[in-house]
Amino acid sequence: MADANSSPHVVVVSSPGLGHITPFVELTKLLVLRHHFTATIITFSDLPFSLPSSISTIQLPVLELPADTDIGVRISLTMANSVSPLRQILISLQQTTRIAAVIFDLFGVDHLSMVKELHIPTYLFLTSNLFFLSFKLHLPALDESTVGEFRDLPEPLKLPGCVPLKGVDFLSPLQKRESETCAIVVHGARKYNNVDGILVNSFEALEAGAAKFLKQRGGGKPPVWPIGPLTASDSDMWYEDHSHDCIEWLNRHPSGSVIFICFGSGGALSWEQTRELALGLEMSEQRFLWVVRAACDTGLSGSFFNPNQSRDDPMEFLPEGFVENTKERGMTVMSWAPQRQVLGHNATGGFVSHCGWNSVLESLVNGVPIVAWPLYAEQKMNAVLLEEGAKVALRVKEGENGVVRREEVAKVVKELMEGEEGKQVRRGMQVMKKEAARAVGKEGSSYKALEELFLWFCSLLVAVGFPFSARF
Numbered sequence: 001m002a003d004a005n006s007s008p009h010v011v012v013v014s015s016p017g018l019g020h021i022t023p024f025v026e027l028t029k030l031l032v033l034r035h036h037f038t039a040t041i042i043t044f045s046d047l048p049f050s051l052p053s054s055i056s057t058i059q060l061p062v063l064e065l066p067a068d069t070d071i072g073v074r075i076s077l078t079m080a081n082s083v084s085p086l087r088q089i090l091i092s093l094q095q096t097t098r099i100a101a102v103i104f105d106l107f108g109v110d111h112l113s114m115v116k117e118l119h120i121p122t123y124l125f126l127t128s129n130l131f132f133l134s135f136k137l138h139l140p141a142l143d144e145s146t147v148g149e150f151r152d153l154p155e156p157l158k159l160p161g162c163v164p165l166k167g168v169d170f171l172s173p174l175q176k177r178e179s180e181t182c183a184i185v186v187h188g189a190r191k192y193n194n195v196d197g198i199l200v201n202s203f204e205a206l207e208a209g210a211a212k213f214l215k216q217r218g219g220g221k222p223p224v225w226p227i228g229p230l231t232a233s234d235s236d237m238w239y240e241d242h243s244h245d246c247i248e249w250l251n252r253h254p255s256g257s258v259i260f261i262c263f264g265s266g267g268a269l270s271w272e273q274t275r276e277l278a279l280g281l282e283m284s285e286q287r288f289l290w291v292v293r294a295a296c297d298t299g300l301s302g303s304f305f306n307p308n309q310s311r312d313d314p315m316e317f318l319p320e321g322f323v324e325n326t327k328e329r330g331m332t333v334m335s336w337a338p339q340r341q342v343l344g345h346n347a348t349g350g351f352v353s354h355c356g357w358n359s360v361l362e363s364l365v366n367g368v369p370i371v372a373w374p375l376y377a378e379q380k381m382n383a384v385l386l387e388e389g390a391k392v393a394l395r396v397k398e399g400e401n402g403v404v405r406r407e408e409v410a411k412v413v414k415e416l417m418e419g420e421e422g423k424q425v426r427r428g429m430q431v432m433k434k435e436a437a438r439a440v441g442k443e444g445s446s447y448k449a450l451e452e453l454f455l456w457f458c459s460l461l462v463a464v465g466f467p468f469s470a471r472f
């Protein structure tokens with residue numbers, strides 16, 4: 001059995017995908033380094049990080065499925081398929097440690113009852129924001145009261161403390177009520193209130209209204225702790241090339257003069273959209289650094305995460321003459337760039353982003369204003385939050401057939417970099433940069449939330465008779 005003097009142990013289970021693994025690793029590092037827990041990270045792919053020795057890792061297999069299986073279905077089935085091996089792992093860990101918590105992401109809700117049967121507290125860590133959490137908590141009721149498609153709702157949804165949200169901006173799996181992915185999302189949302197607590201990778205100053213509401217809701221509901229922004233802190237990830245040509249290239253340009261274009265770990269544009277973006281960048285006359293992906297019509301070309309995922313040459317999808325015409329002020333990078341370094345570079349003054357939440361947080365901590373160009377998942381919701389709530393982004397407007405035309409690209413990029421409306425956004429972003437730093441600094445709201453979480457972990461352990469060592 002567990003040694004009475006040993007440190008409490010946390011088990012974190014991250015679904016596949018860099019967008020989830022990165023914040024999970026950062027959270028685990030904080031629990032281990034700041035609060036002296038030991039930890040096991042369970043994942044479904046190689047971890048691209050070096051880790052402290054008090055963190056062990058276990059890799060479970062990804063379920064083999066037909067190549068055209070939707071990524072949400074793929075991840076959900078992989079996670080559901082892992083209930084039994086995870087149970088064995090937990091039972092074996094219980095022989096030697098006292099498990100204070102198992103922390104899942106939103107794809108892990110099917111594990112909850114199994115973990116509870118083992119008398120281990122369960123937590124959910126949302127790698128998105130409080131707006132998203134508020135939405136998910138409300139979704140079961142909304143699902144029951146809505147007939148037809150959500151996008152046909154007559155009024156925007158008004159959640160407490162949040163900006164209004166139109167049905168067309170709900171997360172992408174909900175855009176077809178009859179789809180398997182919609183059923184999976186609603187099924188998952190029904191379980192959110194069954195956990196012992198919910199952690200969110202956001203911070204109070206960014207979402208003050210939602211934070212206030214969620215913290216006060218009481219009624220036996222699980223407490224909510226906004227603990228972000230957690231972004232990858234080290235530069236020791238295997239896929240980052242620190243001598244990347246694009247950093248050299250940025251070094252040659254003036255402060256705040258380059259707009260960076262990147263659509264996350266798997267985001268991709270259609271061939272037509274890639275063309276319009278290229279021609280729009282040319283028209284904008286701005287300096288740019290563009291991570292070009294092979295064209296793809298679904299918005300998502302990625303597997304779980306592989307920086308070099310496509311076998312196609314992305315450059316083949318660019319308009320003829322584009323690279324030559326823009327070589328004085330533009331650089332294109334194939335498939336992957338060291339994004340955190342780019343956003344932290346002095347020359348970077350704007351970011352065209354798909355609004356994946358890690359990208360947003362990386363932009364916020366570096367004070368880089370955003371052109372929001374959401375593609376899939378909850379990215380349209382993030383865009384609404386950034387543009388209408390936090391006012392740190394301008395959002396592109398789609399034209400006919402959902403394509404953002406070159407004129408719109410040129411207009412919005414120019415506006416962000418040098419326009420009057422852009423000025424408000426640039427200022428707003430500077431304020432949020434300071435708030436983000438304050439939140440995770442000593443006595444900041446997220447720092448304190450993590451302390452509270454730690455005490456909560458301890459109180460649940462004491463309740464089951466775990467004697468703490470002097471360190472605690």
Ligand SMILES: O=c1ccn([C@@H]2O[C@H](COP(=O)(O)OP(=O)(O)O[C@H]3O[C@H](CO)[C@@H](O)[C@H](O)[C@H]3O)[C@@H](O)[C@H]2O)c(=O)[nH]1
Binds near residue numbers: 335340
């Ligand atoms: O060329 C690239 C592209 C991406 N990245 C990194 O990859 C991560 C991408 O994460 P994110 O921006 O969150 O995008 P996704 O990988 O698309 O994230 C998934 O997970 C997020 C967190 O839950 C969700 O918000 C998104 O909608 C979902 O697609 C970031 O750390 C980037 O710095 C690079 O370093 N270089």
